Amino acid sequence: MNQLQEYMRNKEFPMYLQDRLILYYEYRYQKKYFRRMQQEIARYSSYQLIKSIKILSGLSEQVIDKIVDSVRPEVYLPGDILMKAGNTAECMYFLVHGTVATYTINGKEVCHYEDGDYFGIVAVMLPERKRMSTAVALEISKLFRFDKKLFNICFPVNSEIYETLLHNALVRLKQILTAEEKQRLYIIESANKQ
Known part of the structure; x- marks a missing residue:
């Protein structure tokens, strides 16, 4: 010009x-x-944002290209529900920027996710499970939605990244179950005091 x-x-x-x-x-x-x-x-x-996500940083350019072609950017406002406990999992999320909190089905806060984190992995990797937690945006958050059907294409079973994601999914499942158990015990204790 x-x-x-x-x-x-x-x-x-x-x-x-x-x-x-x-x-x-x-x-x-x-x-x-x-x-x-x-x-x-x-x-x-x-491509740059996917490379910046911690868990994906060591992947080859070919795999990152597949992921870039597979993700869909989404923006959520504070209070928006991204996924709900008890629902069937259709996807997982990579958090580009923002903050998202997860809660058990009983409303107990499990953790916060921030820039570069991912979540929704438990129900994607363990297909017999429904969503174990509800995710809510705490601030304006940009995420990449990664559909379940493309997961195995990008992360083949027995690959190193698949094993890492599976391990992390099991750790998160344990966190959720522990938070639910603590909430259950608290409710029982409170009821017994009355």
Whole structure:
């Protein structure tokens, strides 16, 4: 655009013609090239963000490319429910930025997830399980939704990343079950005191 403006000044185009040419080029650029450029920028940004997620940082470029092609960006506002305990799992999430809290089915807070974390892995990796927790955005949060059906394509069974994710899923399952048990004992104790 700067070259066009410089050319028009050098050729001493009248102002009305300069304005019309700029308008024309903006229109042409936006309609023809801008969509393609937007897609390239979005893909590059997604690629960089996926690489920045702790658990995915050591993966090959080919695997990251598969993940980038598979994820869908989503934005949640404070108080939005991302997933609900007891529901069937359709996806897991990679948290790009923001804060999300998870709660047991009884409302006991389990933990907070922040930039670079992931969650929803338990029900995705352990298909006989329904969602064990409810996830709620605590602030405006950008996430990548990663559908369950693409999980095994990107993370084949017995791969190193699959084993790491499985281990982490089992650790998180234990955290949730421990929080639920503590809540249950608290309720029993409170009832006995009355």
